[in-house]
Amino acid sequence: AQKVTQAQTEISVVEKEDVTLDCVYETRDTTYYLFWYKQPPSGELVFLIRRNSFDEQNEISGRYSWNFQKSTSSFNFTITASQVVDSAVYFCALSEYSSASKIIFGSGTRLSIRP
């Protein structure tokens, strides 16, 4: 069965600090996809990244970076030089190839950036 664990319920940092959101997943499939979504107060999900299980290369997009390590089943997300606009709930999610694209979400991490 697939499972996503985001142990950090809430994180609060001061603006410009770097912050890492942890994500640990469980799956029996060898082919799967990992995602990160941002949910601002408006509620609409904002897609950030999708990574397939065969691509362990880390990715950087502006202030955002992702560290995918299959050995520890982790897919952590780092925001560098955080800004107030980064305040939101962030969800890590998993989709197994064998489960017909069903996406299972972690419990989310509420990130607050203080000015």
Next chain:
Amino acid sequence: GAVVSQHPSWVICKSGTSVKIECRSLDFQATTMFWYRQFPKQSLMLMATSNEGSKATYEQGVEKDKFLINHASLTLSTLTVTSAHPEDSSFYICSARDLGRGQGAPDTQYFGPGTRLTVL
């Protein structure tokens, strides 16, 4: 990019009434759509998988007679909450699966903006 819309964006209804929520893929065809429910300060929980032209597949614990799903066309799925009660108040989000006929990477899911249901 691909867009998924939901209508209405919010709805308030009286207990015992039924509410229909629409999910549309605007610029691609979606043979599969998914319905999620999110209670305040909680995660998104998958309710059901909606397949065009066939019956929906419900997740364990979701009452199929309470949450009726119809996927009558390749661009529209509807969720009807029947005989709604206050405990059904939640944020309902749909997603549509693009198999590559539209924009974006193959087999990408696009999420709608959500519908906030309040049952009085």
